[in-house]
Amino acid sequence: MQSNGSQGEVYYPSETIVANANIHDYDALHQEAVADLAGFWDRIAREEFEWFEEWETTLDDSEAPFYKWFVGAKTNIVHNALDRHMNTWRQNKVALIWEGEDGEVRTYTYRQLQREVNRFASVLRALGVVKGDRVTIYMGRIPEIIVAMLACAKLGAVHSVVYGGFSTEALRERIDDSHSKILVTADGAWLRGQTVNLKDIADEALMRCPGIQNVIVVRRTGQDVHMESGRDLWYHEMMNLPIATTDIQTEVMDAEDPLFILYTSGTTGKPKAILHTHGGYMVGTATTLKWVFDLKDTDVWWCAAAPGWITGHSYIVYAPLINGATSMMYEGAPTHPFPDRWWQIVEEHGVTVLYTAPTAIRGLMRFGETWPNRRDLSSLRLLGSVGEPINPEAWKWYYRVIGKEKAPIMDTWWQTETGNFMITPLPVTPLKPGSATKGFPGVVVDVVDEEGEPVPPNEEGYLVIKTPWPAMLRTIYGDPDRYVEAYWSRFPGWYMPGDSAKKDEDGYIWIIGRIDDVIKVSGYRLGTAEIESALVSHPDVTEAAVVGVPDELKGNVIHAFCILQQGKDPSRELEMEVKEHVGHEMGPIAKPAVVEFVDSLPKTRSGKIMRRVLRAQVMGEPVGDLSTLAD
Numbered sequence: 001m002q003s004n005g006s007q008g009e010v011y012y013p014s015e016t017i018v019a020n021a022n023i024h025d026y027d028a029l030h031q032e033a034v035a036d037l038a039g040f041w042d043r044i045a046r047e048e049f050e051w052f053e054e055w056e057t058t059l060d061d062s063e064a065p066f067y068k069w070f071v072g073a074k075t076n077i078v079h080n081a082l083d084r085h086m087n088t089w090r091q092n093k094v095a096l097i098w099e100g101e102d103g104e105v106r107t108y109t110y111r112q113l114q115r116e117v118n119r120f121a122s123v124l125r126a127l128g129v130v131k132g133d134r135v136t137i138y139m140g141r142i143p144e145i146i147v148a149m150l151a152c153a154k155l156g157a158v159h160s161v162v163y164g165g166f167s168t169e170a171l172r173e174r175i176d177d178s179h180s181k182i183l184v185t186a187d188g189a190w191l192r193g194q195t196v197n198l199k200d201i202a203d204e205a206l207m208r209c210p211g212i213q214n215v216i217v218v219r220r221t222g223q224d225v226h227m228e229s230g231r232d233l234w235y236h237e238m239m240n241l242p243i244a245t246t247d248i249q250t251e252v253m254d255a256e257d258p259l260f261i262l263y264t265s266g267t268t269g270k271p272k273a274i275l276h277t278h279g280g281y282m283v284g285t286a287t288t289l290k291w292v293f294d295l296k297d298t299d300v301w302w303c304a305a306a307p308g309w310i311t312g313h314s315y316i317v318y319a320p321l322i323n324g325a326t327s328m329m330y331e332g333a334p335t336h337p338f339p340d341r342w343w344q345i346v347e348e349h350g351v352t353v354l355y356t357a358p359t360a361i362r363g364l365m366r367f368g369e370t371w372p373n374r375r376d377l378s379s380l381r382l383l384g385s386v387g388e389p390i391n392p393e394a395w396k397w398y399y400r401v402i403g404k405e406k407a408p409i410m411d412t413w414w415q416t417e418t419g420n421f422m423i424t425p426l427p428v429t430p431l432k433p434g435s436a437t438k439g440f441p442g443v444v445v446d447v448v449d450e451e452g453e454p455v456p457p458n459e460e461g462y463l464v465i466k467t468p469w470p471a472m473l474r475t476i477y478g479d480p481d482r483y484v485e486a487y488w489s490r491f492p493g494w495y496m497p498g499d500s501a502k503k504d505e506d507g508y509i510w511i512i513g514r515i516d517d518v519i520k521v522s523g524y525r526l527g528t529a530e531i532e533s534a535l536v537s538h539p540d541v542t543e544a545a546v547v548g549v550p551d552e553l554k555g556n557v558i559h560a561f562c563i564l565q566q567g568k569d570p571s572r573e574l575e576m577e578v579k580e581h582v583g584h585e586m587g588p589i590a591k592p593a594v595v596e597f598v599d600s601l602p603k604t605r606s607g608k609i610m611r612r613v614l615r616a617q618v619m620g621e622p623v624g625d626l627s628t629l630a631d
């Protein structure tokens, strides 16, 4: 149902949606949660999860912003994601349906998945992995990435997944920073009918960082790879050894023990290792998925993200399994070999909820309605969006063409740091295309000015979160000062995500974008500093600056400015070479769309590059105040 009120178009949920909703009264629940935040989460944690020992304190804010949740409790997220289902009928339920780009389909029941995880945990244990060790995982979208993550968590080891689209230097930096001793990777990955040479990239990265003792290699593409004797081991061979036993205990963890680190881009410098824990993250991710997508045992849930980003960690791996859901995972590109590949998957596997990014929607929109219309999409009852603001045009196409005007779109705003959905509708929430609506129950969000005062309706300001939540990051691994500085210092007591936003008269939040040096390309989060250091690692480039420029399809693209070594002349070939170099060091997503050679860069007197001036120049806009410009 749709109406045109003073706020523009509002879409109301159908009777069926309302009847099926897990949560009916958002306002009441939100008020209950805000009135007694600890009590609210205490109740949910008791009702929905299994603990080896209960907590003494639900929320300890005595050392804020180092908040602690479920203090003193013992659990393991894998106990809740796998082990506990073995005592129920769900042990024989399908946990994962995986489809390869080549059309191969594999399914795992909860029992099968648990056995695979147990065996791989035994292999890791035999290689000396113990509680607290870091393990880097670098793979494509294959079931073994899930197995590897869960096997680490089962042992109490901390996984650090590096997105399979990243390349040599990005991988090297993340392995080094985490001090991992094991790397789990694959020979290659399939993408658009081509192989991505993951093992070759890993070998090159490992030449630059010697700390890794063993590399475990999953065979996926079957391509020839170098296997370093004494260091590299095949996954399938290890899994066939007697050491790969299913007889292994799930480690008893403190609720506050680290579960994983995941690197993300920040304002300056190297990527930040965001740290999440077993207890709070488990409670937060599972509850948000259950409520926002009305998850039921009859669902086939498809989060189309890559497992190597937070979206995949939370909503491919942990939350669906904890909820005992059936999840779909697809290996390849949405349009390979035909533009209806995704719609074919929805039809064949009866997907009921699809969760993806606006950039994917826009990409599929380009092929027109005929492709989705050829397929039976009637199983879809809810849709989701994440990663960047969704433009109303894409929203409406998704709603009309894919959801057939019966599947509301849950536009979920959140971050690597938040662990779970923060600003999001529930299925019963009236929707406005382009707005992520309101805080999840218990999450108090606001839009404020420089002084921290709420801005008037429809004016832009800083997005802030005024309440703690269980799945919040606990720190930046190895750099607690940076944690305080990056998120809690601008407005003491409040979490600052780094986004700007507006709030309308109805209290709906409209996210505008990042206010820092983070660039979102196709929903992927990249930092200017990392791309710039990849640029200057090219022998002909001495200095570089990059800015994000709006793009209809990708949200933003990267525009790079480079100063060349004396004696080097700009040329089309050099431009291509520099782009390729960034692809090789950082990964294809970080490749600049444009490399422009310049003689100088605008800087402040203290030497800081004024990216604002560069961006204005690219966009043909006024450059604004130049009083701090050095030259």
Ligand code: PRX
Pocket: 264, 310, 311, 385, 386, 387, 388, 389, 390, 411, 412, 413, 414, 415, 416, 417, 436, 497, 498, 499, 511, 513, 514, 520, 523, 524, 525
């Ligand atoms: O700018 C916001 C944007 O993505 C950033 C977080 O990126 P990352 O940590 O990679 O996590 C992405 C997936 C959870 C945010 O600071 N963002 C995320 N979701 C939305 C969004 N912007 C607008 N609308 C959203 N729904």
